[in-house]
Amino acid sequence: MIRLAVYLLAFLVVTAATAQTAPPPPQQKIDQLIGLLQDPEIQTWLESRKKEQDATAAAAQPSGFATWEERLRSRIHGIVAAVPRIPSEVSEGAARARQDAVSHGYAPIFLIFAGLVAAGAAAEWLFRRARSPSIGPVARLLPVAVFTLVVAIIFFAVEWPPLARLVLLAYLVAFVIYRVAAVLIGLVESIRPSLAIRAQLFVGIALFAAATATLGAPLGVDQAVTEAISYCFSLLLLALAIETVWSALARSIVIKAGLTAFLALLWILWCLDLQGLFWLGVYALVLPDLLRAIGRAAATLTTAPSGSARSILLVRGSRAIIIALAVGWLALVWRLSPDSLANQNATLAAVLHGLLKGIIVLLIADLLWQLAKGWIDRTITTSADATGLAPAEVAKRARFRTLLPIFRNALAVMVAVMAGLIVLAQLGVEIGPLIAGAGIFGVAIGFGSQTLVKDVISGVFYMLDDAFRVGEYIQAKNYKGTVEGFSLRSVRLRHHRGPVFTVPFGELGAVENMSRDWVIDKFRISVAYNTDINKARKITKTIGAELKEDAELGPLFIEPLKMKGVEEFGDYGIVLSFAMTTVPGMQTYIRRKAYAMIREAFQNNGIEFAQPMVQVGGDDKNGAAAAATATLRAAQQAKAAGTEG
Numbered sequence: 001m002i003r004l005a006v007y008l009l010a011f012l013v014v015t016a017a018t019a020q021t022a023p024p025p026p027q028q029k030i031d032q033l034i035g036l037l038q039d040p041e042i043q044t045w046l047e048s049r050k051k052e053q054d055a056t057a058a059a060a061q062p063s064g065f066a067t068w069e070e071r072l073r074s075r076i077h078g079i080v081a082a083v084p085r086i087p088s089e090v091s092e093g094a095a096r097a098r099q100d101a102v103s104h105g106y107a108p109i110f111l112i113f114a115g116l117v118a119a120g121a122a123a124e125w126l127f128r129r130a131r132s133p134s135i136g137p138v139a140r141l142l143p144v145a146v147f148t149l150v151v152a153i154i155f156f157a158v159e160w161p162p163l164a165r166l167v168l169l170a171y172l173v174a175f176v177i178y179r180v181a182a183v184l185i186g187l188v189e190s191i192r193p194s195l196a197i198r199a200q201l202f203v204g205i206a207l208f209a210a211a212t213a214t215l216g217a218p219l220g221v222d223q224a225v226t227e228a229i230s231y232c233f234s235l236l237l238l239a240l241a242i243e244t245v246w247s248a249l250a251r252s253i254v255i256k257a258g259l260t261a262f263l264a265l266l267w268i269l270w271c272l273d274l275q276g277l278f279w280l281g282v283y284a285l286v287l288p289d290l291l292r293a294i295g296r297a298a299a300t301l302t303t304a305p306s307g308s309a310r311s312i313l314l315v316r317g318s319r320a321i322i323i324a325l326a327v328g329w330l331a332l333v334w335r336l337s338p339d340s341l342a343n344q345n346a347t348l349a350a351v352l353h354g355l356l357k358g359i360i361v362l363l364i365a366d367l368l369w370q371l372a373k374g375w376i377d378r379t380i381t382t383s384a385d386a387t388g389l390a391p392a393e394v395a396k397r398a399r400f401r402t403l404l405p406i407f408r409n410a411l412a413v414m415v416a417v418m419a420g421l422i423v424l425a426q427l428g429v430e431i432g433p434l435i436a437g438a439g440i441f442g443v444a445i446g447f448g449s450q451t452l453v454k455d456v457i458s459g460v461f462y463m464l465d466d467a468f469r470v471g472e473y474i475q476a477k478n479y480k481g482t483v484e485g486f487s488l489r490s491v492r493l494r495h496h497r498g499p500v501f502t503v504p505f506g507e508l509g510a511v512e513n514m515s516r517d518w519v520i521d522k523f524r525i526s527v528a529y530n531t532d533i534n535k536a537r538k539i540t541k542t543i544g545a546e547l548k549e550d551a552e553l554g555p556l557f558i559e560p561l562k563m564k565g566v567e568e569f570g571d572y573g574i575v576l577s578f579a580m581t582t583v584p585g586m587q588t589y590i591r592r593k594a595y596a597m598i599r600e601a602f603q604n605n606g607i608e609f610a611q612p613m614v615q616v617g618g619d620d621k622n623g624a625a626a627a628a629t630a631t632l633r634a635a636q637q638a639k640a641a642g643t644e645g
Contacts, residue, residue: 072273079231082224086232093219100163109164113171119154120147140187144179151176166218174207188293195248202240209233231271238267275333276352283326291319307374316370320363327356350428358423365419369412376408398469405470406463406486451506455489459505472515473585476508514584518558521580521587525598526573526610536576536607537563543597544580553593556586561594573610 098108106112124147131142151172160168181203185196209230216226245251245259262285269278298318304310334352383397421431468474473482474493479501481493491508493501527536544561547553559581567577578598582590602609 075227075273076271078224079228082222082228083232085222085225086228089221089225090229093215093221096219097163097167100161104161104164106161106164109167112160112164113168116151116154116168116172117175120151123147123150140183141180144176144183147179148176163218167215170211170215171208174211178204178207184297187297192248195244198240198244198248202237202244205233205237205240209237234267234270238263276330279326279330279333283330287323287326291322294318294322307377309371309374312367312370312374316367320367323363324360327359331356354423354427357426361419361422361426365415369415372411372415373408376404376411380404398471401471402469402483402486403463406459406488409488451504452489454506455504458508459486459489459491462505462508462511467511468513472513474514475512476503476510479503479508480512516584518581519584519587520559521582521591522564523578523591524567524575525578526570526575527602528573528608528610531574531607533566533574533576535605536602537565539601539605539607540578540598543594543601546597547590547594553590556583556590558582570610572612 101107101109101112107115124143127143127146131139155168155172178200182200185191185199185203188196191199212233213226213230215221216223216229241263242260245256245263249256249259251259262281266278266281266285269281295315295318298315299306299311302311302314331353334349380401383400389397421434424434425431462468468483468491470483470485473496474480479493481495481499481501484492484494484500486492490502490504493503495501540561540563548557548560557580561578561580564577564579567575569575578594580587580590580594599609
């Protein structure tokens, strides 16, 4: 059967080759061929042959990792072989640059570079002489700006030779960046002088190495030699970093050993051309301290309070810019390395770029949240001070203190959810099903958690009705106390004896607010039957006037203390009724003061307070029983009066 299939395939090939000259085969043979091809054994054999051919082709094609390993191996061998040629190649490149400048009538490049630096330094010296000394960050950067401006004007005003222009531009840019970095390092107050000197030296060597590597191709230096020069500079930077760890850092031996191993790992990653992992390691090592230093430096540039919008934009914004620049540089490194492992896998590349975009989204969300949170906190702090304001404004500020914490919590949840969904979308996750699932899940929670939904909705309507505010004293069922704060489902009450009640909104029911607008306080005092009522009224009016004129108590009154008149005839005296209208929450304090003044004034004016009296006579048992009942009733009234006070 296999031979037959082979013969048939050979026949088809020959037939295809001679199709233009030979006549078509008979229909009977075509039907036989179709029948053979439909045979299960023939189909199985053809599929097995196809799979073998695909496997052979896949094995013959190298994988991405193998290609990367082979390319890296050849690169390392080429660099090692190019190390002995560094002196000759560098000499030839320098000779080309010198010849280019001299042939156009200019001095050697190093003399031109020295002249440009000298001109910039002279302008900087004159600027320092004309300006009063200052220690601020802007004042320290201004001389560098003057130096850069003068050098740039001279450089772009002269038509330099092509090769000399590139060499001067590369090293001048490196020199200016070094000066700016040196100033910024000096602004960090927490860094020691020895560590600052080493950091400046490290930055200088790195910038010089970058400029030299950039000029390799224009100067005609072989690519392998240029990479060998970069490797030599990297070894020098690694040695300087390790020396700094062991000489300038006040850390334990374990931490120093760990930092040394980490630095060596970073160098190996750079040598293996794993640029993404290398820069991630650099960020993990440098970025935390750099962000703290940038935040402190930005805070010194403004006199605004720490929670103001200007301060938040300056401090948080500067940190966000540094992180965004780091993310942008990382994305650029990955884009400029098409042969890296990350770019060889489409899924991994999409995830990495999604993560970078997600970081930017999180930075924007954090900045917006901090601005909103700062405004809410400032508003709450401002609304707490109600001195000298109208009652309507005081009520408005109290309402702000009540609603803004709830709004802040809801805004935090909304920003977090939106930022999370955007980050997931950048990572390639389909967020449509997530949103739909969240809606279904919310409906399920609504049906399964009716109490929770009831609490949340009740709280919303309590807030809309302005039933109570933060700082007010309320009573609901068996709970009473001062409102200290809210959540989405409960209110926190501080009892006047200290305990704290956390009451769900659904459990409050009818709310008795004892701190809204005003309060009328009434109390009773029993005096003897022979008391002059008009005299007691005048005395009470005088006491009310004195309380009203008191510097401490006067502002607390809305209506002064007055005697309403005779409330009833008691068993042992006349019961007088008193009333006053005060601001909420202060009636008890004022009543105690009024009690003391009334007692003293009544005693000084001969007004006696009612006292329980018992009259016992003969064998009158009914009279004795009545006297005992009266005594008991008087004791109960005295107890009730004491409880009210």
